[in-house]
Amino acid sequence: MSGVRSDGAQSGGVRSRTVDITTPDGTADAYFTCPDGGGPNPGVLFYMDAFGLRPHLQAMADRLAGHGYAVLVPNVFYRAGRTPVFDLPEFIDPQARPEIFERIGPVMQALTPELAMRDAEAYLRFLADSDDSGDGPVGTTGYCMGAVLALRTAAAFPDRIAAAAGFHGGGLATEADDSPHLGADRITAELYFGHADNDHALPPEQIDRLNAALTDAGVRFRAEVYEGAAHGYTQADTASYDEAAAERHWRNLLELFGRTLR
Template identity: 70%
Template sequence: MTAVRGTTVDITTQDGDADAYFVRPDGDGPYPAVLFYMDAFGPRPHLRAMADRLAGAGYAVLLPNVFHREGRAPLFDLPDFIDPGARPELWDRILPVMLALTPDLAVRDAAAYLTWLADSPHTTDGPVGVTGYCMGAALALRTASAFPERVAAVGGFHGGRLATDAPDSPHLTVERITAEVYLGFADNDSSMPPEQIELLDRTLTEAGVTHRTEVYPGASHGYTQADTAAYDAEAAERHWTALLDLLDRTLVRPAADSGTPGRPES
């Protein structure tokens, strides 16, 4: 794995500064950019470690605190090992913050994140990749829908409520997506039952979006998150394979970079 260099940055949005973690390979660059959307527990050591792993594969990765209107991360008093079943009071604090991040606010912020990445001297010109986890999967789809000319790849993992009867359901905007989309769903996930997966898949197909949806057998909502009770090591590694394959296909390194796109050099 390539050595990486990470730092905390502030991104100017229409509603104040958003704190974020930015990490890239420790080299000359520039590197293809990836916007990394958090889960509801927010930026924390495990998510930064995931961003580091992506950076080690050859990408410049931005992990913003999408709850920045509520304060800088960490917003929540999280244990080292998160088990919502054992601490249901966590959701009493998290859920109102999630609901306050409306689709309009999320898209407004996405514009700032994408602009920051485009202006960075460490990123290549051209479209970026976006990946998101749990609630971040919806943010990834909304970003690709709102900025189709800026996003070439979307990865979404254990996302929930992506195809509901709500008037602002994420699936209602996917006809604007031009990116390639990969969605890896959890098998045991009441927030994304089979009928929602089927509706989302059908909507993407009818819109002509290049995509693949897969259900990870036996995996629970949150399967990539090693600091939670939902973690599934096999499913998490499957997600890494799928995500890196997607980014390899869609994001291009500068011609001067002789390495394989998206992979660390041996």
């Protein structure tokens, strides 16, 4: 497979394939991409947004792999079916098609924190067993709902996760008893968050609560609000895409992984 990125720029050559990962509850299909050369390479667990595993996320994973990482993008909704779980338009505009979330919502709700972390163990085992990645420190990055999964994974597997990032995440620090921020005291990874501006899914009080929890737990982290960027700003196949904010996300993500996984 060529190393041409989705933005038309040239990255390192990558090779990719669809893989099946055995979990305690079945088989999760996933996209796995890595540098076109010898391994092992630092592993990255890439968590999708609610729209699911699709060509745009594969292109993002390829771009990351072109910088020297073995990237796994699991279909975290595999219990509802193999990719594609949802019949989505090529360009996603939820305001024009509100029924999209009517289909996605119940599947999201069914993925409980317990199920998600049970799956995460299987995803991390795949990376550890692969000759392309190996059992070294792993990074994780997540988008929208994937930011929640990245934060939970950092807390659940502190011996494996060396770096975690979340972009335009929602519900990171709610008042619920199982809010993701409550695992801060178990995190040993370095974290980075690129929050969307004026995001209904992550209001200022949640950002403050998350920052306080991480600070109190002594977690190394940086959190920034991307001014003017809407929820979903990294996703070029959606109406929320913001090219400048998306490129800023790439700079910060690559800087984090370059420092912690090399």
